[in-house]
Amino acid sequence: MTKLVDLPTTEHMLPGNRACAGCALGIGLRAILKALDGKTVMTVPASCLTVIGGMYPISSVTVPWLNVAFPGAAAAASGLAAGLRATGRAGEMTVLAMAGDGGTADIGIQGLSGAAERNEDFIYVCYDNEAYMNTGTQRSGLTPIGARTTTTTRGKREASKDMPRIMEAHGVPYVASISAVYPDDVYDKVAKARGVKGLRYLHMNTPCPSGWGFDPKDAVAVGQLAVDTGAVILYEVEDGALRLTSRSKALAKRGGRKPVREYLAGQARFKGTSEAEVDAFQAWVDVRWDEALRRDAASESRA
Amino acid sequence: MSETGTFVITGNEAAAAAVRLAGVQVVAAYPITPQSPVVETLSKWVDAGELRAEFVRVESEHSALTVCIAAATVGARVFTATSANGLAYMNEQIWWAAGARLPVVMACVNRALAAPWNVLNDQQDSMSVRDAGWIQIYCRDNQEILDSLVQAYAIAEEVQLPVMVCYDGFLLSHTAMPVTVPPEDLVRTFLPRRAPLPVVDLERPRNIGQVTFADPRMDAEGHLCHGYMEIRALHQAALERALEVIPAVGEAFATRFGRAGGGLVWSHMLADADVVFVAAGSVGTELSVAAEALRSEGIRAGVLGIRSYRPFPVQAVREALEGKELVMVVDKAMSYGYEGPICSDLRAALLGAERAPAVFGTVTGLGGRDVETSDLAEAARRAVADYRAGARRRRTDWINLKLREEA
Numbered sequence: 001m002t003k004l005v006d007l008p009t010t011e012h013m014l015p016g017n018r019a020c021a022g023c024a025l026g027i028g029l030r031a032i033l034k035a036l037d038g039k040t041v042m043t044v045p046a047s048c049l050t051v052i053g054g055m056y057p058i059s060s061v062t063v064p065w066l067n068v069a070f071p072g073a074a075a076a077a078s079g080l081a082a083g084l085r086a087t088g089r090a091g092e093m094t095v096l097a098m099a100g101d102g103g104t105a106d107i108g109i110q111g112l113s114g115a116a117e118r119n120e121d122f123i124y125v126c127y128d129n130e131a132y133m134n135t136g137t138q139r140s141g142l143t144p145i146g147a148r149t150t151t152t153t154r155g156k157r158e159a160s161k162d163m164p165r166i167m168e169a170h171g172v173p174y175v176a177s178i179s180a181v182y183p184d185d186v187y188d189k190v191a192k193a194r195g196v197k198g199l200r201y202l203h204m205n206t207p208c209p210s211g212w213g214f215d216p217k218d219a220v221a222v223g224q225l226a227v228d229t230g231a232v233i234l235y236e237v238e239d240g241a242l243r244l245t246s247r248s249k250a251l252a253k254r255g256g257r258k259p260v261r262e263y264l265a266g267q268a269r270f271k272g273t274s275e276a277e278v279d280a281f282q283a284w285v286d287v288r289w290d291e292a293l294r295r296d297a298a299s300e301s302r303a
Numbered sequence: 304m305s306e307t308g309t310f311v312i313t314g315n316e317a318a319a320a321a322v323r324l325a326g327v328q329v330v331a332a333y334p335i336t337p338q339s340p341v342v343e344t345l346s347k348w349v350d351a352g353e354l355r356a357e358f359v360r361v362e363s364e365h366s367a368l369t370v371c372i373a374a375a376t377v378g379a380r381v382f383t384a385t386s387a388n389g390l391a392y393m394n395e396q397i398w399w400a401a402g403a404r405l406p407v408v409m410a411c412v413n414r415a416l417a418a419p420w421n422v423l424n425d426q427q428d429s430m431s432v433r434d435a436g437w438i439q440i441y442c443r444d445n446q447e448i449l450d451s452l453v454q455a456y457a458i459a460e461e462v463q464l465p466v467m468v469c470y471d472g473f474l475l476s477h478t479a480m481p482v483t484v485p486p487e488d489l490v491r492t493f494l495p496r497r498a499p500l501p502v503v504d505l506e507r508p509r510n511i512g513q514v515t516f517a518d519p520r521m522d523a524e525g526h527l528c529h530g531y532m533e534i535r536a537l538h539q540a541a542l543e544r545a546l547e548v549i550p551a552v553g554e555a556f557a558t559r560f561g562r563a564g565g566g567l568v569w570s571h572m573l574a575d576a577d578v579v580f581v582a583a584g585s586v587g588t589e590l591s592v593a594a595e596a597l598r599s600e601g602i603r604a605g606v607l608g609i610r611s612y613r614p615f616p617v618q619a620v621r622e623a624l625e626g627k628e629l630v631m632v633v634d635k636a637m638s639y640g641y642e643g644p645i646c647s648d649l650r651a652a653l654l655g656a657e658r659a660p661a662v663f664g665t666v667t668g669l670g671g672r673d674v675e676t677s678d679l680a681e682a683a684r685r686a687v688a689d690y691r692a693g694a695r696r697r698r699t700d701w702i703n704l705k706l707r708e709e710a
Contacts, residue, residue: 041503043373050514057522059510064503066376067512068369069395075366079331079373080503082357086328086379087499111369114362 001246002191004184007031012038017060019052022209022216024223025127026052028180029061032096032125035190038063040096041084043076045069045108047100048134049127064093071107073099074115077122094194095122101142102132105163116170119198123190126163126201127180129208137211144231145284146277147269149211155273159284167201168237174200176236176245181207181223185234185246192236205232213268222266227251229263230289231281241299244292252293260285307486314475317445317482318384318410318468319344321452323354324490325408328379331359331370335389336422337472338412342384364389368396368407375405376511378499380456383407386472387414390428394435401436403512404538406459406466409437410452413584413635414472415670423671424472426584430612430636430644436538438462438545439613440565441583442470445482447565450556451610454564456494457552462541469612471585471635473671485560493559542614549611567616568623569608572598576605578687579624579660581649582633583609586667586674590633593679602687609645617652624653627660631686633679633702635668642699661695667702678703 012033019026025048033040041064044050050067054060068076077097084090099108104126112124131149132138139149142160149156168175174196176189186204193200207223209216226232227247234248244252251257260282264270273281312320318341322330330349332342348354357374361367364385371381385393390411400407411429415421429439438458442448448470455466470476502509518530529537546567553564571591573579578597580590587608594604607623607630609616624630630653634643641647646664653659663686668674682702689697 039505053510053513055520056510056513056515057520057526057528059508059513061510062508064505064508065510066373066503067510067514068372069399071365072369072372072396075361075369076373078359078361078366079329079370080377082329082331082359082370083374083377083379083381084503086357086374087377089377089499093505110362111366114366117362118360 002184002188007183007187008034008037010034010038012062014060014062017052018054019048020210020216022219023048024180024207024219025049025129027183028127028178028186028204028206029098031183031186032190033061033063035187036094036096036194039092040094041066041080042096042098043068043073043080045071045073045099045103046134047103048129049098049100051134070103071111073097073103073108074112074120074124077124078115078118078120081121097122097124099124099126100134101126101128101130102140105141105161113170116167116172116199116201119172121197121199123193123200123202125204127204127206129206129211130160131211133208133211145281146264146273148271149269155277164201164203164237172201173198174236174238176202177232177234178202179205179223179227179232179234181220182227182234182246189236189245211269213271214266218266225258225263225266229258229260230285231260231263233289233292235292235296241302242292242295243299244296248292252296257289307484309481309483311479312445312482313340313477313479314445314448314470315340315412315477316344317449318452319348320484321449322382323348324485324487325453325456325494326380326491326496327356327382329357329359329371329374329381330383331361331367331381332383332385333361333364333367333389335364335386337414337476338384338386338389338410340476341410341412364392365396368393368400371407372396372400372403372405375407376403377503378497380496381407382409384410384412386412387416387428390432391416394432397432397435397437400465402538404463404541406456406463408452408455408459409465409467411467411469412472412476413469421670424474424635425669425671426469426471426635427637429467429469433613433644436464436542437613438464438466438542438549438611440466440468440611441609442468442475443569443585443587443608445475445480448475449482449484450562450564453490453494454552454556457555458545458548460497461548461552462545464541464545469584474585483562489559493556546611546614546616565610567611567619569610570623571606573605573607573623575603577603577628578605578683579627579630580604580606580633580679580683581609581630581645582606583612583645584635586633586635589674589676589679592676593683596676596680597683602683604683612645615648615652620649620652621656624660625656626658629686629690630660630662631683632662632664634664634666637666646699661690663689663697663700665700665702672703675703
């Protein structure tokens, strides 16, 4: 595993962008672009990243970037890949789609499903900040159970969709779960994905101070707590084999997974969550954690 | 047709042939009647190696146009085709392709919009996106489909705008007629491969289609760049320039291929006509026959066909209709709550013109209702009678309407 201090020093994000203070997305994006060595064309649908990319004529990155309509990330990436092949430039760069949770799991899921079924040749990163943050924190299909948003004022009743599992079910060659606050793990997985052909899906948990309700200085701590409680699990899936990675792997080996209550307590969006809702969240986390442990052990014994 | 010569082929086959001849590099499409045979044919040619293109078999029309947008951004020559609800489903990206100034070419095989379901012809689909900033060309017959699609790439790449080539579903798409398919090398000299635009370039990276403020703004080097409103004004200016480019490309086509290329409008027996039918698409042929019938009874009728509906050829229609007595517009669509779209546009174009004719609107053929030459002639007789009785403006006449009499 690459150590943070060993990440390439070349930056592909320019100093200064329009992210909210404490937004974790910049950490993740910085590592992603490093892993691609800046040899990428990005496509981004309407989302926080649209804003972070800058207002015309200023860009916050040093790679080509195509903005597209909200449902269009996966189809635009398909078109970029097809266009590069058709003009003999496929080897020049990796196509990278980056969409939020709404642009991926809600309005964009049809296009993404189509592209996955066709096994289009690009990397798709869903940066999941767990609600429509760019439009002011409305619930999405990936908002967790119990979370208050402006359209779930008494807490969301439904659990979120398991997007990586949905993508796994499409049979794509590479699926990974990452967290923006573990840039070393982000780097390794994107670097690995870069060498894989076909649709590679990475789901990046991305703590959001304004939407989740925590102090901007705590973004990394909140993101780490998500992993330490198992609310977010870091893993990758290839050929049906799930392997835990990074901090999640260490937790699986040494134990010490914290109760999810600690993760929820630090965020205003879970304020007022009932005991029953906390229990429901914990139960949802436990089921997924046990499943991940079981699959990780199975892939280890297979290897 | 993957060969050269004159063949009896459908409009959809003519469209597919044009795409092959134009050397399209990326095709993305989704099935919908009556467009499907176009992309089935292209898919077959790609599989057989007769067309060297990427064919992206998308899961929706929205994605079809999105693929074209992205591939055109890279610099590939692209094509898609759709009809009716497929076009409606693309709507967001219709605007995007135009606003991004991409030379996307689409065949819109005109079909009625639901509800209720109807797979047959009218022109409500393409007329409904007339404001989006695409060039729209309407075809009269299958030869025009092939020729207009080939020309569409020359026009699109010259003015950096998407072009929608519209032709009537079933009436042309599934009707076979003789079409001359030119040799591929001749088309390639007419349509040389353009150099890829440098917009997707690692050395000179750009952020394309960003959030753009209303007012101009400095870039990092201190150059003032356009605001949203300036970008839109340039879009409009490009469409106005297309009024010159479309006929110029038509003339270049005629020189190269030895048959008329088509301009902004076409006409039949117009010079001495008092009463003029105005329409777009294949109904022009029926109107030409109807005009001949009316002449035999002493009504000097003629036809003015709209080939370029967007940009709307204001000057051309003003010149063509100056001094005429009566215009009967034959729309195959409605702007619901008002009148037929061509009718409204024509009225506006003629407003304030010297010796402008009266303009009567009619609507016909919705949802595939058969358009008989005799019905058109009868509608013209009614219009002439109303005009002679002093009418200068009337309600839209729904031709061949059969509303049930309520008790």
